[in-house]
Amino acid sequence: MNRDSRVQLTVNGRPRQAADHTTLAELVSTISDRPTGIAVALNNEVVPRGGWSEISVQDGDRIDVVTAVQGG
């Protein structure tokens, strides 16, 4: 039963579990606390920052949290 309440995700390429009903905003906050400079792709679609708190992750979701680094 406890088990049912968790979802299996792929976050930045690595497997990760999260509580059911976790929002994207909650998930991102565990990865970065930068207020800007971050973008999120949910299953290869960009989710604007404004939508992070309205979307809950689902089992099997693939989430990528990216930022700018030196390059090019």
Added chain:
Amino acid sequence: MNRDSRVQLTVNGRPRQAADHTTLAELVSTISDRPTGIAVALNNEVVPRGGWSEISVQDGDRIDVVTAVQGG
């Protein structure tokens, strides 16, 4: 009446008239007498030499008779 028996063609890019029922073979013979080295496109489709005598030109047809020249 005579006029009805003639068709209007474009042969090697130039307008030309021909008698109705003229075959490709007949038309080609007026342009080149080479037994080989010639190919014909009828409305942008290649017609093998074996088919020249079986196909009659029709009004509006575009015929190109090509060969190899120095080049490249």
Added chain:
Amino acid sequence: MNRDSRVQLTVNGRPRQAADHTTLAELVSTISDRPTGIAVALNNEVVPRGGWSEISVQDGDRIDVVTAVQGG
């Protein structure tokens, strides 16, 4: 007699006559009035400015008066 009192010179590559006893200083003054920037060769030897008034030209002398020009 008049003739004896004149000398034949080559000044800057051109033939020229001058009165006997003419000094280098007098000769140079007919070519340039620059107080500096000029040098004189008398028969391919440099004569310092200080010596110009002490040397008189002699028949057959070759005098070159040179200065700096754009170049190089």
Added chain:
Amino acid sequence: MNRDSRVQLTVNGRPRQAADHTTLAELVSTISDRPTGIAVALNNEVVPRGGWSEISVQDGDRIDVVTAVQGG
């Protein structure tokens, strides 16, 4: 006395003793038996092959015996 009958030479850059009255021809024969392709310098002057048997080495002489090698 035996000592007087020997001369001190420099042959091809190395010190060497030889009997007095040794000819160039005798000396060369100890170095090379090639009938051609050899030249000799005695104190930096070339001695033609024809003269080898007529010249005796003297104390202090410098003899170089050279030939062609791969090069250039």
Added chain:
Amino acid sequence: MRPEAADPLVIGDRSWQSRLIVGTGGAPSLEGLGRILAESGTELTTVAMRRVDAAASGSVLDVLRASGVQVLPNTAGCRTAAEAVLTAKLAREALQTNWVKVEVVADERTLLPDGLELVQACERLVTDGFVVLPYTNDDPVLARRLEQVGCAAVMPGGSPIGSGLGIGNPHNIALIVEQAGVPVILDAGIGTAGDAVRAMELGCDAVLVASAVTRAADPIRMARAMKLAVLAGRDAYLAGRISRRYWAEASSPYEGMLDGMLGQS
């Protein structure tokens, strides 16, 4: 009387005084990067997009903000049009800019652009409202195609990224410049200041350097060298060089020579 002031680099609706774009890759440290950017005088710099590394301390974005340099995200590392498009969209969201330098490379050994994928990526990004600056090869035909699909500039490579081989085919770069209706930015392969001057003398509008500066023995000094090189090359291009001659041409006059003075006199 300050000609630079009258000669800005204009891409799309923006303009800059500096014609040097500095890539941030390869800088020894974030602090070093700040000094490089300052010394280079650049006003525009590229960054790559990568997954957040929780262990990273500091951010290149903080350096850029402090430097007052504008950021141009790239799609470095992408191998397909789809990857490049997604990366561009992530960059737009993260950095709040619709400008993107599009890179779609074909393999890791050469990092040369894949022309077919590149054109597709650019077409889609232009349609989606991006200001697109593609990293391309030195093929004039591909450069023209990229302009035709709406790119705001073209960025031909002089030689493979990071190779330092300079401009492998100046003739092709000249052909690209001649036909281009958008700015041409020489990208990739610059090894030293002379290469940057060469690019500008060929008529390029700007030069992008990264490794040539950040991996030089003295990056700060090389940053300044590149700043000066781009200015020198631009000036030389506009000044109109003398033509090449097979024989010599004296710069000193023949008149008034002392010939005849010596020997033959």
Added chain:
Amino acid sequence: MRPEAADPLVIGDRSWQSRLIVGTGGAPSLEGLGRILAESGTELTTVAMRRVDAAASGSVLDVLRASGVQVLPNTAGCRTAAEAVLTAKLAREALQTNWVKVEVVADERTLLPDGLELVQACERLVTDGFVVLPYTNDDPVLARRLEQVGCAAVMPGGSPIGSGLGIGNPHNIALIVEQAGVPVILDAGIGTAGDAVRAMELGCDAVLVASAVTRAADPIRMARAMKLAVLAGRDAYLAGRISRRYWAEASSPYEGMLDGMLGQS
């Protein structure tokens, strides 16, 4: 923090901040020459010695005095050691300087130096107390010989005077630089700013330009281009360029790539 200040060009007992020497030949007018010199930032400039032309209005010497630029007389046009020695002595008397750029050329078509006459002229002038800067070819052996006879610098030509062909044999210039115990000044053949950068990147201590500037379509702008080019080249030389690689080397990291996101996910 202003590295130039710590990096003067030193020849004999003099030093300069600028590493650009501008020849005055070919300038469209004396007024134009003054502006060229000012824009170039040069501190040393060459003049030729010629018979006084009574018809000439104004003098290059007035321009140089007004510009505050030092004068370096040359022996342009001389074909023998004797002519060069006399010309140098006349220059010393006229300009009150014992510095001289020695030119002894072999023919008018190439204006290439005659090495044998040149060495003789330099030997005699050094003995006579001159500070001698010979215009030589790019032969490292001749350059060394000139240094051995006491020249204060060597001035190898990149290509024939006025040809604009740049540096024909960079390897030779590098060999000269490597062995030289006196400053090496690239003289002759410079066509555009890129050539000047190249010379400095090869390790030359200075560059002399004349026609490349004075005969450019816009001499003032080219003067500035050369000023910047010499600075850029010097900085690049001191900064230590990256080495050349056959293959590419990414400047963006591979870690954190979105690979696996698309298609294969």
Added chain:
Amino acid sequence: MRPEAADPLVIGDRSWQSRLIVGTGGAPSLEGLGRILAESGTELTTVAMRRVDAAASGSVLDVLRASGVQVLPNTAGCRTAAEAVLTAKLAREALQTNWVKVEVVADERTLLPDGLELVQACERLVTDGFVVLPYTNDDPVLARRLEQVGCAAVMPGGSPIGSGLGIGNPHNIALIVEQAGVPVILDAGIGTAGDAVRAMELGCDAVLVASAVTRAADPIRMARAMKLAVLAGRDAYLAGRISRRYWAEASSPYEGMLDGMLGQS
């Protein structure tokens, strides 16, 4: 002991002793063409396809038949994939060969290939059973793509057709050779024998020349020059050249020198 005999050029299921392909374009006359072909030793030559000109006397095909040289039709002049495909099919019908050199050029000034159209044309022709040899640019990525769609060889241009500029970017040609699983034929831009040698030394499998021979002052002699050049370049490539050294390396021994003989003795 005759190495050529063991070193044929193999494309698809055919092989040749000669690695020189001669284009027939530009020959002064059909008779001259025959002599050029003979002197060049070529076994394969290109022709273009054009509408029959009733006024033409003689046919290039007669010359080729008499010469015993195989014919390779091209699609010269085509600007789109569709045109190239039709032209190839006409050639197949007229010449009874399924071999075709595919050219799809982007504009008349550069005659550079249009990569996107070229790939489409080649894909369709390969599917239709042709043995396809594409004229491409020197982009290694495009060359690889052409190989992937089934081309039997790749024919990168050294520089624009007829320009005589040689191999503009040897590095790119080397990259193409290194990766290629099909023969690489250097096509376009060859100006003289040295360019052909260079191509072969870079590892190309063959060279195609047309204007360089047919428009030379003495085409017959240049045909022979090219024949020899391709042989020389192939041999040099296989022989393995010495490496480049910054310093000299004596070929004569130091041992046994007469040093010490003079002066210092």
Added chain:
Amino acid sequence: MRPEAADPLVIGDRSWQSRLIVGTGGAPSLEGLGRILAESGTELTTVAMRRVDAAASGSVLDVLRASGVQVLPNTAGCRTAAEAVLTAKLAREALQTNWVKVEVVADERTLLPDGLELVQACERLVTDGFVVLPYTNDDPVLARRLEQVGCAAVMPGGSPIGSGLGIGNPHNIALIVEQAGVPVILDAGIGTAGDAVRAMELGCDAVLVASAVTRAADPIRMARAMKLAVLAGRDAYLAGRISRRYWAEASSPYEGMLDGMLGQS
């Protein structure tokens, strides 16, 4: 109809069919040398003069005699005119030839000729009845001086001996060829066949190679490559290459194109 037959290399009162001179230095063995000479087709080859080494087995002279190749002694290793003169005289005595290739080098790192010593040596040897072929640098003025003192040919180096750097300054070689009244033989620096072709295309009358052949991975094959290269370069020079064009020039005709067939029809 065999043009070579009508185009001999003539130096002094001798002539040869082959324009390739092969130095014997660096050959792996005497037997290998014989095969190299045979494959190269050379008719003239250089040897150095050294003190007899009693331990040496066999002599290069035996190989040359067996090969029927003429011998040209050199003065390799000499550093002064006096050494070169003595070496030449020893060679004359040993080899019964008054031909000599004069080398007077300035240092061991570059092996570049010392122009001043070289001229002295050549003057003395010419006076002494030698047929003198000097190894010189690429200075046209020095080459002319050597001709003036009576040399039978001039042998400018392309780059340092054994460096394999090819022809560092083609412009200088072209200037030497243009003015020369004696044969010009490109000596030193050849690295591969392409360099030999280049030399001949510049108008040189012959090429000397040593290390490029003897130290190649496969010397026999490289010997043949050089033989072919010299023939190719000579032919190309005489054939008159096409001029270089910025734009393309079609080799296929525009008349009779199928344009209008597709799409727009």
